[in-house]
Amino acid sequence: MAEPIHWLDDGTPYSPRFNDRYHSEQGAVLAQAREVFLQGCGLPEDWAGQPQWRILETGFGFGLNFLVTWAAWRADPQRPKLLHFVSLEAWPVAADDLLRVACAHPELAELAQALAAQYWGLLPGVHRLAFDGGQVLLTLCIGDAQALLRAQEWTVDTVYLDGFSPANNPDLWSLQTLKGVARCCRRGTRLATWTVARPVRDALTQCGFTVAKVPGVPPKRHNVQATFDPRWEPRKARPAQPPVEAASQCLVIGGGLAGAAVASSLARRGWQVQVLDRAKAPAAGASGLPAGLFCPHISPDDGVISRLSRSGIRVLLAQAQNLLQLGVDWQPSGVLEHRVEGRLGLHPQWHDGLGVDWSHEALAHQLAAASLPPDATACWHVRAGWIRPARLVAALLAQPGIVWRGGAEVARLHCTEVEGCIQWHALDAQAQVLAQAPMVVLAAGFASRALSGEHLSLQALRGQISWGVQDAALDAALPPFPVNGEGNLVTHIPLGDGRRAWYLGSTFERDIHTLPPTPAERVQAHAANRQRLSDLLPGVLPALEPAFTSALEEVSADQPLPAHAVQGWAAVRCAAPDRLPMVGPLDSAALPGLWACSAMGARGLTLSLLCAELLAARLHGEPLPLEAKLAQALAAERL
Structure with missing residues (x-):
């Protein structure tokens, strides 16, 4: 659950846990954010003309320091292209x-x-929370500061040392914590802070x-x-x-979701x-899936895939809200997961928490x-x-700084070096x-393996879905x-001509990459x-049975499917041996400048945008969009 707040008679928020006010009287709180932290760290002057600026804050609280900094960034014509704000x-x-708290100050309400x-x-x-088209990135880190x-x-350019008073929360101001802060500098x-406590000043020194x-x-x-x-x-x-x-x-090789996401993340920087x-249009491969779902993975131990999927969905939601048309290109409708094996799979501490x-x-009505x-x-x-992945791909590739070249099949890559320039x-x-x-x-899926000189260990995964037009009789x-x-079954998807469709699948045909299927x-x-x-969904099968009956009974191996039968769609995905994406340089020493963003498996919708942001962050020395251990687990160099 969220931290409980008590409100004093003067409207000031109070923390029972730390027996302290969150800030001084209302009239001084914005002055503290602007004068103590923003101006106290030489901003906005210091960030003028910089490609990026990275700020670390030790206590997010109600986010006022972030909001004031964001507002200053917006108002500054010399602002950096990218503002990173990392807060613990x-x-x-x-x-x-x-x-x-924030809306008590009209200038911060929006x-x-x-x-x-x-x-x-x-x-x-x-x-990772993204604002202003991904140019303002808030990385909220929840947990013990040390x-x-x-x-x-x-690595940061500015530090806001904030939090409850050293007397009430000594761990946050301890020498151990400040050593951790110094390692980031x-x-x-x-650095700026409101406290002048002698132990804090001595520890900083x-x-x-x-x-x-x-x-x-x-x-x-x-x-x-x-x-x-020092x-x-x-x-x-x-x-x-x-x-x-x-x-x-x-150069980004591959015009699917992974390639478009990488191109967008780099162009934004x-x-x-x-x-x-090699195709004439984007999203011609697995990213051409007519409609797919994005959904977090769950596990009782909240393992790597579970945490990755949540991080990926945050990034996807921000991009979809910014780029796509609700109800036409996407719909955050919620997803029901039927755990047919009989185990719920949720973390045991989630039932009454965040x-x-x-x-x-x-709930009962969702099951019904x-x-x-x-x-x-x-x-x-x-x-x-x-x-609809193809709609997202098109929107990502439409960003300034990106040039699409279809019909350009890359057979191999060749590297030259002249006077140290690769x-x-x-x-x-x-x-x-x-x-x-x-x-x-x-980012060319399974084709990336050959272009990498076998540095990428990838397995082909052909998948086929079944789909059909959804008439009024099927609605109920x-x-x-x-x-x-x-x-999975995805329903009520608009086809653009007044009709709707349902999609069911997908098969997992390992080590098969031939298309089209026979x-x-x-x-x-x-x-x-x-x-x-x-x-x-055994209760739904009878409604779709007629479409499958014609396809399975009337068609021999040598005949095409009749028009009235269920339709099919197929593409090839790829995965790494450990089923995790591969992101980053392949071999910095032997192949400088050659990176990969691949092996999304069946989770391309959930993970591609996150992996693209991870690639860009590694490339630029930015704060990562996910935990460092998770980033290490995705490193292309690992295999």
Whole structure:
């Protein structure tokens, strides 16, 4: 549950846990945010003209420091292209309380509403919230500050040292915590705080900061400003791939969801990107799925895939809301997951906490809408729904800085180096140069394996879905929301001509990458999908049985499917041996500038946008959009 707040008679929020006010009287709170933190750290002057600026805050509270900083960024014509705001918080407050505080200041009301709309489901871990088209990135880290500072690998330009008073929350101001803060600083990083407690000043000095007391903001007489400038050379782990100094040119091989997401993330950071694909139009492969669902994975231990899927959905929701048309291109309808094996799979501590913002046991009316019995084992995913991947691909590729080149089949890559400058050449089958750039990202699905020189270990996964037109007679028989489990059923999808369709699947045909499937293979796929429906939604099967009957009874292996039968669609996905995506440089020493974003398996919709942001963050030395350990688990270099 969210941190409980008590409200004093003067309207000031009070924390029973720490026996302290969240801030001083209302009139001084914005002055503190602007003068103590923003101006105390030399902003906005210091960030003028920079490609990015990275701020670390040790206590998010009600988000006022973030909102004031965001407002200053918006108002500054010299603002950096990208603003990163990383904030630590052990006990997040409720969104309603956040709004109550922020909306007391009319100049922050619009920004506060945008923040509150994404301020949900803040389970322990790292949450990436995106604003202003992805140019303002808030990374909320929920948990103990010392543990978070040890686990993450941030480099920041500014530090807001904030939180409850050292007397009431000594751990946040301890030498151990401040050592963690110092590890995030580069030489010249500026820090500001409202407290002048002697132990805090002494600890900052010990950690390598030059510390000064300055006139305070009433009711404080003094504040502290500091600059990280140690007498010693800080020891900092050197990344295998040093961050790029400036945006440049990049070739992205593959025009599906992974490639479009990478192109969009890089273009937003100032890169000029060419997307090469052998097809004549984008999303011609697995990303051409007519309609698919995005849905979190759940597990009682909240394992890697579960946490990754939630991080991916946050990024997807932000992009879809910004780029797509609701009800036509996508719908966050919620998804029912029928756990046919009889185990609910939810984390045991979620039933009364922030986990219910994500998933909870299905309610009786949701089971009934899916024609499932009241005792069926199922859960309801709140932040889930259906989407048309091709529409998302098109919207991503339409961003400034991206050039699409269809009909450009890359047969191999060739690298040259002249006076230390790397240049990659994309060659066709006749060894003619299609395009060249200092950097290449492989996002061509299973075809990426050959282009990588076998550095990518990928397995082909052909998948076939069954689908049909949904007439009025089916409306009452089909569930009004997608249903997931062993396979999935997505219904009520507009076709654009006044009709709607349902989609069922998908098969998993390992190590098969031939397309199109033979007539016999299509019949086998329809039979397999029908069986999935029988297990997933036995009460729905009778309504769709006629479409399958004609396909399975009237068609021999040598004949095409008749027009009145259920229709099929097929594509090839790919996966790594450990079933996790592969993101990052393939071999920084041997293949400098060659990166990959691939192996999404069956979770391309959920993970592609997250992986693209992870790739861009690694490339630029930005705060990562997810926990460092999860990022390491996805590194392309791991296999």
